[in-house]
Amino acid sequence: GNSVTQMEGPVTLSEEAFLTINCTYTATGYPSLFWYVQYPGEGLQLLLKATKADDKGSNKGFEATYRKETTSFHLEKGSVQVSDSAVYFCALSDPLISSGSARQLTFGSGTQLTVLP
Amino acid sequence: DGGITQSPKYLFRKEGQNVTLSCEQNLNHDAMYWYRQDPGQGLRLIYYSQIVNDFQKGDIAEGYSVSREKKESFPLTVTSAQKNPTAFYLCASSARGTSGRGQETQYFGPGTRLLVL
Numbered sequence: 001g002n003s004v005t006q007m008e009g010p011v012t013l014s015e016e017a018f019l020t021i022n023c024t025y026t027a028t029g030y031p032s033l034f035w036y037v038q039y040p041g042e043g044l045q046l047l048l049k050a051t052k053a054d055d056k057g058s059n060k061g062f063e064a065t066y067r068k069e070t071t072s073f074h075l076e077k078g079s080v081q082v083s084d085s086a087v088y089f090c091a092l093s094d095p096l097i098s099s100g101s102a103r104q105l106t107f108g109s110g111t112q113l114t115v116l117p
Numbered sequence: 118d119g120g121i122t123q124s125p126k127y128l129f130r131k132e133g134q135n136v137t138l139s140c141e142q143n144l145n146h147d148a149m150y151w152y153r154q155d156p157g158q159g160l161r162l163i164y165y166s167q168i169v170n171d172f173q174k175g176d177i178a179e180g181y182s183v184s185r186e187k188k189e190s191f192p193l194t195v196t197s198a199q200k201n202p203t204a205f206y207l208c209a210s211s212a213r214g215t216s217g218r219g220q221e222t223q224y225f226g227p228g229t230r231l232l233v234l
Contacts, residue, residue: 041228042228043207049222051221104175105162107160110157
C-alpha cells in the first residue's frame with residue numbers, strides 16, 4: 001500500500017536558519033505530492049503541491065521538488081521566521097485510489113518545527 | 118467568504134453518550150472527508166463522501182457514523198462504541214474536476230477537539 005515517511009521531529013532552528021524537512025513516499029501509481037502546514041489549534045492549510053516528476057512546488061518562500069528517482073519530496077526554506085513555527089505534513093494522492101469525485105490522501109506523521117528568535 | 122466551518126471547537130463526551138460533530142462547506146465541493154488526528158501522528162481517514170446520499174468507510178470507521186443529506190453538510194457522529202474517542206477531528210472537502218474525476222487538493226476546516234469526561 002501507499003505510505004509517507006517524514007523526518008522525525010521536533011526540529012528547532014534559530015531565525016534565518018535554513019530548513020529541510022525530509023519526506024519519502026511509497027506509492028503504487030504516479031501520485032501527486034503535497035505539503036500541508038498546521039498552526040497550533042488549527043486545521044491544515046495547503047502549503048504547496050507538485051503533480052508530476054521534476055515539478056517544483058513553491059509558496060511563501062518554501063519549496064519542494066518531486067523526485068521520482070528517489071521517491072522524495074523534501075521541504076526547504078532558505079531563511080525561516082518565528083512565524084513558521086508549526087507542524088508540517090507531507091501527503092500523497094494516488095490516482096489509482098479514487099472513488100468518483102473523492103480522492104484519498106495518505107499523510108506522514110508530521111514534523112514539529114519551532115523557530116527561536 | 119468561502120470555506121469550511123466546524124462546530125463546536127471543543128466537545129465533551131460522557132461515557133455511553135453519542136455526540137455529533139458538525140461540518141459545513143460553502144465551496145460547492147462534491148467530496149467531503151472526516152479525519153482523526155492523535156498527538157504526534159498523522160491524519161487517519163474515518164469516512165468520506167463523493168456525493169449526496171453516498172459515503173464510504175475509511176481506514177478507521179468503527180465506532181463512527183456519518184450522513185450526507187445535503188451537499189454542504191457532512192456531520193460525524195461518534196458513537197458509544199468508539200472506546201477511545203479523545204482526538205482532534207478534521208473535516209475536509211475537495212472539488213470535482215472538469216473531467217468528472219476528483220480534484221486532489223483538499224481544504225480543511227479548523228477542527229473539533231473531542232474530550233471524554
